[in-house]
Amino acid sequence: MYERPKLQSLTPSITPTQDADGLSPLVIRASNLDLTFQTNDGPVHALKDVNLEVNKGDFVSFIGPSGCGKTTFLRCIAGLETPTSGALSVNSMTPDDARRARAYGYVFQAAGLYPWRTIGGNIRLPLEIMGFSKAEMGERIKRVLNLVDLEGFEKKFPWQLSGGMQQRASIARALAFDADILLMDEPFGALDEIVRDHLNEQLLQLWARTEKTIAFVTHSIPEAVYLSTKIVVMSPRPGRISDVIESPLPRDRPLSIRDSAEFIAIANRVRDGLHAGHGQG
Amino acid sequence: MKSFFPVVTVVAAVLLIWIIAVVPMNMHLTADQAQRDGLVVSPDTPIARQDFSGLGLAVRNSHLIPLTYVNIRPRLPSPHQIAIELYDTVIDKKITSKRSLVYHGWVTLAPTLLGFAIGTLLGIMLAVGIVFSRVMDRSVMPWAIVSQTIPILALAPMIIVVMGAAGIQGILPKAVIAAYLSFFPVVVGMVKGLRSPEGMQLDLLRTYHSSNSQGFWKLRLPASTPYLFASLKIGISASLIGTIVAELPTGAKAGFGARMLVGDQYGQPILSWAALFAAAITAAALVGIIGMIERGTLRQMGMKPA
Ligand SMILES: Nc1ncnc2c1ncn2[C@@H]1O[C@H](COP(=O)(O)OP(=O)(O)OP(=O)(O)O)[C@@H](O)[C@H]1O
Numbered sequence: 001m002y003e004r005p006k007l008q009s010l011t012p013s014i015t016p017t018q019d020a021d022g023l024s025p026l027v028i029r030a031s032n033l034d035l036t037f038q039t040n041d042g043p044v045h046a047l048k049d050v051n052l053e054v055n056k057g058d059f060v061s062f063i064g065p066s067g068c069g070k071t072t073f074l075r076c077i078a079g080l081e082t083p084t085s086g087a088l089s090v091n092s093m094t095p096d097d098a099r100r101a102r103a104y105g106y107v108f109q110a111a112g113l114y115p116w117r118t119i120g121g122n123i124r125l126p127l128e129i130m131g132f133s134k135a136e137m138g139e140r141i142k143r144v145l146n147l148v149d150l151e152g153f154e155k156k157f158p159w160q161l162s163g164g165m166q167q168r169a170s171i172a173r174a175l176a177f178d179a180d181i182l183l184m185d186e187p188f189g190a191l192d193e194i195v196r197d198h199l200n201e202q203l204l205q206l207w208a209r210t211e212k213t214i215a216f217v218t219h220s221i222p223e224a225v226y227l228s229t230k231i232v233v234m235s236p237r238p239g240r241i242s243d244v245i246e247s248p249l250p251r252d253r254p255l256s257i258r259d260s261a262e263f264i265a266i267a268n269r270v271r272d273g274l275h276a277g278h279g280q281g
Numbered sequence: 282m283k284s285f286f287p288v289v290t291v292v293a294a295v296l297l298i299w300i301i302a303v304v305p306m307n308m309h310l311t312a313d314q315a316q317r318d319g320l321v322v323s324p325d326t327p328i329a330r331q332d333f334s335g336l337g338l339a340v341r342n343s344h345l346i347p348l349t350y351v352n353i354r355p356r357l358p359s360p361h362q363i364a365i366e367l368y369d370t371v372i373d374k375k376i377t378s379k380r381s382l383v384y385h386g387w388v389t390l391a392p393t394l395l396g397f398a399i400g401t402l403l404g405i406m407l408a409v410g411i412v413f414s415r416v417m418d419r420s421v422m423p424w425a426i427v428s429q430t431i432p433i434l435a436l437a438p439m440i441i442v443v444m445g446a447a448g449i450q451g452i453l454p455k456a457v458i459a460a461y462l463s464f465f466p467v468v469v470g471m472v473k474g475l476r477s478p479e480g481m482q483l484d485l486l487r488t489y490h491s492s493n494s495q496g497f498w499k500l501r502l503p504a505s506t507p508y509l510f511a512s513l514k515i516g517i518s519a520s521l522i523g524t525i526v527a528e529l530p531t532g533a534k535a536g537f538g539a540r541m542l543v544g545d546q547y548g549q550p551i552l553s554w555a556a557l558f559a560a561a562i563t564a565a566a567l568v569g570i571i572g573m574i575e576r577g578t579l580r581q582m583g584m585k586p587a
């Protein structure tokens with residue numbers, strides 16, 4: 001049912017750039033990506049001419065007004081959506097092959113825990129599917145629950161947790177199988193400021209420790225600036241990239257960095273980008 | 282317990298209407314009998330009484346009203362007559378007796394349960410096929426719908442006769458008819474339940490690159506559980522009705538259906554009504570049991586108690 005994009009034949013010129021040691025530092029590469037949804041009300045141009053390169057270990061944030069195609073782009077990377085034209089590679093593979101290789105963990109915009117599974121059971125779901133051993137499953141569940149501050153909730157059912165706790169459980173679920181790439185769609189959107197700060201810090205620590213590549217959708221400018229090495233500002237109708245900011249901030253970031261002049265300057269540039277995009281739309 | 286008072290109110294209202302209706306329904310019979318017994322009745326010939334409605338007759342012969350409740354062969358039995366008959370045939374009679382409603386109840390219940398099991402199994406299998414195979418989706422569903430448009434009253438004797446000709450008798454033909462009625466709600470409910478997982482839940486499994494069978498066992502099947510139970514409740518009462526219908530036109534000697542028929546043929550309406558009530562109580566009990574299993578299962582699964 002899902003037609004695989006013929007990337008090679010469309011753009012034979014694209015070959016992953018190679019490192020000196022033969023490994024590609026490029027994890028995600030999109031060139032001239034276009035996606036149009038055919039709906040009953042006519043075509044919706046969700047992504048237009050999107051070009052982006054994400055290196056291994058990058059923390060890239062996508063920020064932009066509602067409906068500008070952030071989720072759509074993330075879904076393209078995940079192989080859940082097929083671009084209409086253009087080329088997209090993930091780990092030098094087609095997104096669909098990357099999906100089959102379980103290259104990424106995906107945190108959806110809504111927690112989407114299975115109500116008939118406990119929190120521990122929900123985190124076990126991907127581990128069961130990927131065939132981890134029983135002992136390993138138990139260990140990993142403990143570890144990721146710890147990571148998102150949900151120790152002691154393993155045996156609870158989702159309805160017994162607050163919305164924010166459910167969202168954290170869904171993050172734990174995406175972390176459990178330790179994929180190199182994390183795709184996160186507004187994971188902290190529903191959380192209060194304090195929990196959000198805490199989780200931001202934890203996410204940065206996790207990222208620094210594991211050298212994962214993270215693609216992160218957010219509506220919050222401070223969050224985007226605090227977390228990212230690369231900030232992608234998008235604008236709507238049609239969804240496109242209006243600015244890509246390489247952050248000059250050091251990788252090691254205390255929360256207090258948010259008061260620095262550098263931080264504020266980047267935040268202002270993001271804000272300008274958002275306003276400019278809005279004006280055109 | 283919240284539904285206790287509304288239920289009691291409705292039952293009380295039905296009982297009241299029933300008790301009032303007994304008088305006009307049975308008035309002509311009662312008047313005829315009273316005259317034979319030497320009581321004064323006005324007007325004093327059955328022919329003349331035909332010109333009056335039951336109500337009119339009751340007004341002219343108010344002294345006969347109590348007698349309308351105790352006819353041996355009433356047109357409409359009074360509630361207490363049925364209660365006494367039920368007590369007699371359910372509790373007083375040994376269950377081995379041919380007059381025991383418990384005995385007849387079991388004769389009906391056994392094929393009901395067997396047919397329900399067959400129908401449920403068949404329904405689930407068809408639903409799985411429909412959900413996973415486009416060909417089955419196109420081919421099975423229309424036939425399943427058509428099957429339910431054939432009047433069971435016409436079909437039941439045919440099934441019994443055909444199976445009888447093939448040497449199959451007893452519990453099985455009745456169970457087949459029960460299954461015939463009960464598989465359909467299970468198919469419909471299970472198809473809906475297996476298809477109930479929405480986009481995101483399916484996408485999540487795609488990101489794990491899970492197989493179809495993993496998707497079935499870990500997502501579709503558990504998600505369909507509440508739908509299954511809703512279907513089972515309809516299915517079990519359909520099974521009971523199917524079995525009774527199977528007993529009606531085929532001269533069955535035992536079972537609720539046979540009791541209803543016997544009461545009709547031998548002019549003993551109280552018998553028929555008692556069997557009817559026993560069947561209704563059985564159906565309610567079966568649905569209640571499934572409801573209890575449903576609550577237990579859903580609680581076990583951690584679904585939020587409703
Ligand atoms: N499956 C779909 N079918 C049709 N149109 C779609 C579909 N998914 C998204 N769209 C449209 O594509 C556009 C981009 O949607 P998308 O969900 O990517 O936005 P977003 O940037 O994630 O917004 P938000 O911040 O509100 O989550 C919107 O106009 C949306 O209506």
Ligand SMILES: [Mg+2]
Pocket residue numbers: 070071072109185
């Ligand atoms: Mg979105």
